[in-house]
Amino acid sequence: MSADEVRQAGLELGRNDLLTHEQAGSAIFGFWVFLMSDAVIFALLFATYGVMLPATVGGPTPADEYKLVPTLIETVLLLTSSFTFGLASVAMKHGASRRQLLGWLGVTLILGIGFLGMELHDFMIMFSDGAVPSRSGYLSSFFALVPLHGLHVFFGSVWIVVMMVQVLTFGLDARVKVNLQRLGLFWHFLDVVWIAIFSVVYLQGMIQ
């Protein structure tokens, strides 16, 4: 096996350290597998949501509760944050200044927090309408699926903070780089899940 074969594609880890490249390969691959298993959880919650959609038992319905404008803004925020994370990854790969990397991470964080704030606000409005999970099977399934995604975004945000601190303490050593790349995968994954939520949950609900 030559060094080129095992070199980890997305990272500049330094040329000669074969072992680090191998470990980085396993680390990133392992994270992909983890995401796959997480995706199964979301898939099952989507299925549950689909099954329970008719179970409104006289309570609030999707058409009553979903609002196009705020969810569209949330979508834009999250998609933009994926783009800015992409810029952070590019900054890391091409050895741009640490300030630039931290800057893009910071912007991503702010967008993520903005998304969370708006989503919480949506939930508050639903709650004040009496659209609470204890009201019906449909609302139970909504509040298991969508907030779980929100929780992921929250963890992702905490993770961004942790990584910013690590960039400051360690600089860009191999482990920081690998973890930043995993965080990137995680963040983009949340985007994909959100797109599914936006189309399957919100758009579909508003059409009905």
Place this chain on the structure above:
Amino acid sequence: MTDGILPAVLGRFEWQSLPFVRAWEHPNASEIVGAGAGAVVIIGAILVAALITRLGKWRYLWSEWFTSVDHKKIGIMYIVLAFVMLSRALIEGVLMRMQQATAVNSPGFIAPDHFAQLFSTHGTIMIFFMAMPFLTGLINYVMPLQIGSRDVAFPVLNSVSLWLTAAAAALVMASLVVGRFSTGGWSGYPPYTELAFSPGVGTDYWIWAVTLGSVGSTLTGINFAVTIYKMRCAGMRLMRMPLFVWTALCTSILMIFAMPPLTVATALLALDRYLDFHFFTNDLGGNMMNYANLFWLFGHPEVYILILPAFGVFSEVVSTFSSKQLYGYTSLVIATAVITVLSFTVWVHHFFTMGQAADINAAFGIATMAIGVPTGVKIYDWIWTMFLGRVRFTVPMLFSLAFMMTFVLGGFTGILLAFPPLDYLAHNTLFLVAHFHNMLIPGLLYGMLAGYHYWFPKAFGFRLDEKWGRISFGCWVLGFYLAFMPLYVLGASGMARRTQAVFEPSFRPWLYVAGIGALLLAGALASLFVQLWVSVRDRKANRVFAGDPWDGRGLEWSISAPPPEYNFAVLPQVNSRHPFHDGKRQDDPYAPPRAYEDITLPRNSMTGPAIGILAAAAAFGLVWHMWWLAIIGALAISAVVIARSFARDVEHTISADEVQRTEQRWLRAAANAAPIPRELEMTSANQGLAEVSA
């Protein structure tokens, strides 16, 4: 709930939560059995702790075992856990058999609620805390050695998985001492397990124990799969992997995809119980069929998670003890993969009677029967492997043979149950109980025990006692047939499962036979412990330090027994399916390498045990509504994870000198050992060096 600091601290704990208080207030047989079991847990824990203190071994245990991230030690700890939990669950099985035998038109000695806890804990433990740890431990120990690797891909994560599993098992044990366990069976079906019908702590114990265990298994699956994909030694192509590694890979893939449905099922049930959601309740649009689907979407692949590794063990054992290469390697690999895929297409057969259309039942019935085909292929392959081989009837081989006979029988009754109209008659009876024990005891337990006997000399450097092994084997086989064949008759005559009392006198003789069988099974487990004792006592006579007691074929036999911490002084390079078997015949596998190098290994870590303890505390807090404990536990787990990501000094190096010293000691021993022919492998002459015939 309202005032006072005590409820805030203790949640819903009260004195009656303690079985001892209950037994004091109502001293009947059932409560006394309960209190006795609680006392056994407490006294056992105190005795073990006292013994360790007396021997001054706490530091040793902590630094050499609990914090270890070495896959070999983690594997051994998993198997120790499995044996502890097997002992408890087997005693519970015996208790249930005794109850039913004595409860024909009489109340027996165990109250209905207590009986329900018995079958719930027995089933839950056997699946999640006996079978899963056993196979995870075996894979952990053996797989990295077989693929020529120094560890798994994520050693610290491996330790986290172990301690999450141990925390979950501890939770089940705690339910003996504080509170009660669930009465909802191992499958925990709502709406019965909803607050409306099961308001107590029991279901919550079940939910959190199963959830922790399932998260642990998901992480294990990821870890193993990545290890097998990424860390094989040079030349170890996929189609050169030992069959045990193939089954480990397929089991890991099943874990990655099948554990999440379980996590979702238990999490949604928890939302129902804790936050008044309505997923599975009878009112407000809940639908328990969602639970049935989620649970069995996990549950059926689970049985293949359990059985595939055992298939792997049998493949290794049959080939080694027939001195032949595995017949039909490729077909075995394909059969394993086919089973893996098909296992996701049959889950509805667990609820044929729950209301879907007949066409759907027919489709799932046919899919179920189809799984019999690849399984049959495997049985024939093993038989052909033995054909014209030099078969030796050692204990692992005996277990393999008993498996083949018994498993086929269980497979036939499975085909019967796969006919939906027939299932309408037999479901929920002891016929089903007989069927799945008929699959799981040979297809899981015998496999694990065969693996235990087969690789024990590798792990500890001495062979297990053959005589006691045979006694134990005899008890397992005879006990199994006596304990479970009568259940087919009883089930076909209509005796329902999970019943505490029996009202049909003609069932009595069958229940007696089953009771005797259960006692024999207890004797089988006891013989295993005697065997361990005797083998440790006589270990000097049975050492196999040279490392190859059975004329093995795979890489795991090419190193010393027990293996050094780093497994391989030089990472092997293979060019066939049987690298060590061929190596022994082509040149000297005990020749020292040209040079030794420094070896870097991961350092011990407290992360695993810390997360395990905190997870147990948080889960305990959730069960008892001690919210402070749950919150502190959860926050502390996050803190540990973040702190770990800051750790940088995570490796240590073994110097080339030390490697050389360790290796030379072994090579000298191998040079001085007498090569022995196969007839002598069960005698003290066996020092772990095989006589090689071409």
